[in-house]
Amino acid sequence: MAIAVLHSRALTGMNAPEVIVEAHLANGLPSFTIVGLPEAEVKEARDRVRAAIQNSRFEFPVSRITVNLAPADLPKESGRYDLPIALGILAASGQIPIASLKDYEFAGELALTGELRPIRGALAMTLGAVSSGRAFILPQASAAEAALVERAVVYPAASLLAVCAHLTRTTLLTPEPHQTATEQAHYPDFSEVKGQAGVKRALEIAAAGAHSVLMSGPPGTGKSMLASRFSGILPKMNETEAIESAALLSLNGGFRLQHWRQRPFRSPHHTASAVALVGGGSNPRPGEISLAHHGVLFLDELPEFPRTVLDVLREPLESGNITISRATRQVDFPARFQLIAAMNPCPCGYLGHTSGKCRCTPDQISRYRGRLSGPLLDRIDIQIEVPSLNQDELLNAGTGESSTTIQQRVDTARGVQLARQGKTNAMLSSKEIDLYCAPDTAGITLIKNAISRLNLSARAYHRILKVARTVADLNHVTDITSQHIAEAIQYRRLTHT
Known part of the structure; x- marks a missing residue:
């Protein structure tokens, strides 16, 4: 009897290693065996494949059938090997x-x-297929996202019969045309937010330098509204960023073609587990921090998250990636996200509100804020208060700048950073901070006083310099002055009051 060899793809994190599918028919008692470390859903392919072949009007061979999925030490999961x-x-x-x-x-x-x-x-599998120089035959519903990959030749098929007709040259499949962005991504607009000029300024700085933000304020002051509009002032995604973001969403089956080139906005509930945030499982899948890659991770009601869950964010905030280790494998996922967090100033939420309704004791407020660890807060560049609005601000229509206007300034500042150092200010290393973020004499004096009075850590000092560098870039100046340092320090005072 004969043997047939085909090519497919597995998924291991962001990688899609090649899998060679070998089908061998031999004499003997009829049997159907799949080997090569298949998981349960792959073993179940025997019944799906038998029924699909028979219902497609082919003959299922009465033979000893052995299917090998190589390499044998790579776990095989999901139903993608049926075809x-x-x-x-x-x-x-x-x-x-x-x-x-x-x-x-x-x-x-x-x-x-x-x-x-x-x-x-x-999408991830198609990236691998392109590198091998082969075309990819996929289900019709999955072909559109695969065609986002440049140079990919993707054939969409509705059924096993259609694939066989193509291979026998009876009825050829039509290649899926390469997908491009047909229209601009749409986000809620900043002009709809009433008041909060100081907070908008801080978010503009955060967008320009890719800094993380913590907003604290009473209920109803617009924290969630501001966060939901933050993606709209970020620079437009380039081709590489769009492919990376879409590939990660595709790993969880969450990518939609209408979201192409739209920065992801992830907002997990505060009951989410650590695994939900960083990813995991026996066959590791990306968590919320990776699904927010090149986009925004919004954590509302930050102190309500378990402290052990929040602390898993510390390393990804620094490194921009997450490594998930299991007994048999280790998977790396990118996690270059912008953290936007919101919290109330006290347990009841009304500390500092114009209504004066807060009755929380200093001890209750201290315990509430103590739910956030110092090392996590140290890694958040900008920490600002969102004040309650007065009657005039509430009654007037929103007349602030549009997201498009703010985005243009952000684009300009981001371009300056990429031309100067090839990365955003938030990603600067300690050596690069010394090179690009040195303040003038008055600025040095000011930051020395801040370190002494606010008891700032070395990390907080570096983050003040990064934010000051972004402020200077937005102001179109090369040198960092005491004015820029003062504004950056103002965005660190929330956790020191």
């Missing part, structure tokens, strides 16, 4: 030509009727 397994059996039994398989890679879950169902991770 290559079925094609391997049909090729090995002589019902479709073996020679036509070498130019393609295949992935797709089969329904019992032979129809192809969508799979997750199509």
